[in-house]
Amino acid sequence: MSQNVYPVKKGNEYELKIERLAFGGQGVARIDNYVIFVKRALPGDHVKARIVKRKKDFAEAFVTEILQPSPYRIDPPCKYFSWCGGCTWQNMKYEDQLYFKREIVRDTLTRIGGFNEVEVHAVLPSPEYFAYRNKMEFSFSDRRWLLPEELNQAHISKEFALGLHVPGTFDKILHIETCLLQSETANQILNFISDYARKNNLQPYGIRSHQGYLRFLVIRESAFNGELMVNLVTGLDEPERLKPLASALSKTFPQVVSVVNNVNTRLAQIAQGEKEHLLYGRSYIQDRIGPFIFKISANSFFQTNTRQAEKLYEKAIEFAGLDSNSVVWDLYSGTGTISLFLARHSKKVIGFETAVSAVQDARQNASEHGVQNAEFVEGDLLKTMPTVGERPDVVVTDPPRSGMHEKVVRMIKDIAPQTIVYISCNPTTLARDLKILSDRYRIEKVQPVDMFPQTYHIETVVQLKRR
Numbered sequence: 001m002s003q004n005v006y007p008v009k010k011g012n013e014y015e016l017k018i019e020r021l022a023f024g025g026q027g028v029a030r031i032d033n034y035v036i037f038v039k040r041a042l043p044g045d046h047v048k049a050r051i052v053k054r055k056k057d058f059a060e061a062f063v064t065e066i067l068q069p070s071p072y073r074i075d076p077p078c079k080y081f082s083w084c085g086g087c088t089w090q091n092m093k094y095e096d097q098l099y100f101k102r103e104i105v106r107d108t109l110t111r112i113g114g115f116n117e118v119e120v121h122a123v124l125p126s127p128e129y130f131a132y133r134n135k136m137e138f139s140f141s142d143r144r145w146l147l148p149e150e151l152n153q154a155h156i157s158k159e160f161a162l163g164l165h166v167p168g169t170f171d172k173i174l175h176i177e178t179c180l181l182q183s184e185t186a187n188q189i190l191n192f193i194s195d196y197a198r199k200n201n202l203q204p205y206g207i208r209s210h211q212g213y214l215r216f217l218v219i220r221e222s223a224f225n226g227e228l229m230v231n232l233v234t235g236l237d238e239p240e241r242l243k244p245l246a247s248a249l250s251k252t253f254p255q256v257v258s259v260v261n262n263v264n265t266r267l268a269q270i271a272q273g274e275k276e277h278l279l280y281g282r283s284y285i286q287d288r289i290g291p292f293i294f295k296i297s298a299n300s301f302f303q304t305n306t307r308q309a310e311k312l313y314e315k316a317i318e319f320a321g322l323d324s325n326s327v328v329w330d331l332y333s334g335t336g337t338i339s340l341f342l343a344r345h346s347k348k349v350i351g352f353e354t355a356v357s358a359v360q361d362a363r364q365n366a367s368e369h370g371v372q373n374a375e376f377v378e379g380d381l382l383k384t385m386p387t388v389g390e391r392p393d394v395v396v397t398d399p400p401r402s403g404m405h406e407k408v409v410r411m412i413k414d415i416a417p418q419t420i421v422y423i424s425c426n427p428t429t430l431a432r433d434l435k436i437l438s439d440r441y442r443i444e445k446v447q448p449v450d451m452f453p454q455t456y457h458i459e460t461v462v463q464l465k466r467r
C-alpha cells in the first residue's frame with residue numbers, strides 16, 4: 001500500500017465496527033480491508049476511535065466514544081481497568097473470555113498453520129477467575145499517573161506511586177490499592193508497605209532519574225498453605241533501612257514467613273537482584289502442585305496460577321500416553337515441574353534446559369521428592385539434543401513465547417518420537433511450529449487451558465502422533 005492510499009491518518013478519529021478479537025486482546029476493525037487494532041474494544045462494538053499508530057499493513061487506535069456497545073460488554077469490576085496494563089478483558093464475562101480464547105486458537109491455527117479441519121476443545125476454565133495469581137510484581141515510582149478523578153485532588157502527591165504500569169508510558173506508575181488478581185491479604189500488604197514507605201521517607205526509585213531507593217515490591221503467596229513472601233527490590237545495598245519494615249510486616253501479618261531484599265543497582269528495570277539479603281524468616285515459601293511440594297525462593301520460576309497448573313500438567317500427562325517402558329524428553333524443562341509429573345508414569349525422563357539455576361532447582365526438586373528416573377541436561381537445546389543418545393518415545397515441549405527454534409523442530413522430526421506433546425503460551429508460534437511438523441505428524445487433540453483469566457493470554461496443549 002503506497003503512502004497516499006492509506007485509508008486512515010494518524011491522529012484522526014474514525015467510526016469503526018469491531019469484528020473480532022486478535023491475540024493480544026485488541027478488537028479488530030477494517031476500513032477497505034485495512035486492519036485496525038482497537039484497544040479495549042469488543043466484537044459487536046460500534047465505536048469512535050483515534051489512530052495512534054499507522055503502519056504498512058495495519059493501524060492501532062483507542063476508543064474515544066462507544067456509539068453502540070457490544071452485547072459482550074460488562075462493567076469491569078476494577079476501577080483501574082481502563083488504564084492498567086495488567087488486565088485486558090475484565091470488560092467481558094468470564095464465559096465469553098473463554099469463548100474468545102478458543103476462537104483465537106482456532107483462528108490462528110487456520111490462518112498461520114493452514115489447519116482448517118482441526119477440532120479445538122472448549123477451554124479448560126481456571127478454578128478461580130479473580131485472586132488466582134500467586135505472584136504479583138509492583139513498581140515504585142517518583143512519577144504517579146493520576147486517574148481522572150485524582151487530577152484535581154491537591155492532597156495526592158505525584159511523587160510517590162506503588163502499582164502497575166500504564167501501557168505506552170515507561171516511567172509513570174498507576175498507584176494501586178487493590179488488585180483483583182491477588183488475594184485480599186496481599187492487597188493489605190501492598191497498602192501497608194505503601195503507607196510505611198511514605199511515612200518513613202523511603203524514597204521511590206525514579207525510572208527516569210535512576211535515583212532513589214525502593215524499586216519493586218514482589219508478593220508471593222502459596223495456594224497450598226497461605227504462606228507469603230515479601231521481596232523488596234532496592235536500587236541501593238542498604239538492607240538495614242528495611243529491617244524495621246520487615247519486623248512490622250511479620251507482626252501485622254503472621255502469614256508472612258519470608259521478607260527478603262533483592263538489590264538491583266543496574267539500570268535495567270528488573271525485579272531480580274544481583275544480591276539478596278534475608279530480612280525476616282526464611283528465604284522461601286512452599287507451594288504444592290499435585291503431590292509435589294516445591295520450595296520457591298524470590299527468583300525461582302513457578303507457575304503463577306497454582307491450581308490451574310495442576311490441570312495443565314494432568315492434560316500433558318494424559319496426552320503423552322505413557323507406560324512404564326516410555327522414555328520421555330522434556331524440552332525447555334525449567335525447574336523440572338513437568339518432568340516430575342512425567343517421571344511417575346514412565347521409565348525415564350530427560351529434561352533439557354538452558355538456565356543454570358533452573359537446572360540446579362530441577363535436580364534438587366527431583367532429589368527432594370525421591371524421583372530417581374529424571375535427569376537434566378544443561379545448555380541450549382540446539383547443542384544438547386544431538387549429544388543425548390537415548391532416544392525418546394515421547395517428546396514434551398514447553399518453549400517460551402517465541403516458540404521453538406526451527407532447527408529444534410527439525411531435529412525433533414528427525415528423532416521421530418511416536419508422540420509429541422506441545423505446550424504453548426503463544427498460539428502464533430505454536431501454529432508456525434506445527435506447520436513445520438505437519439508432513440510427519442498429525443494433530444490429534446488441541447486443548448486450550450486458561451491460566452490467566454481477565455487477560456487475552458492462553459495456554460494450549462496439543463497432542464501430535466507420528467504419521
Ligand SMILES: C[S@@+](CC[C@H](N)C(=O)[O-])C[C@H]1O[C@@H](n2cnc3c(N)ncnc32)[C@H](O)[C@@H]1O
Pocket residue numbers: 303332333334335336337338352353354355358379380381382398399400
Ligand atoms: C515456558 S518455560 C518452561 C517451564 C517449565 N516447563 C515449567 O512448566 O515450569 C521455558 C523454559 O525454556 C528455557 N529455554 C529457553 N530457550 C532455551 C533453549 N534454547 N534451550 C533450552 N532451554 C531454553 C527457559 O530458560 C525456560 O525455563
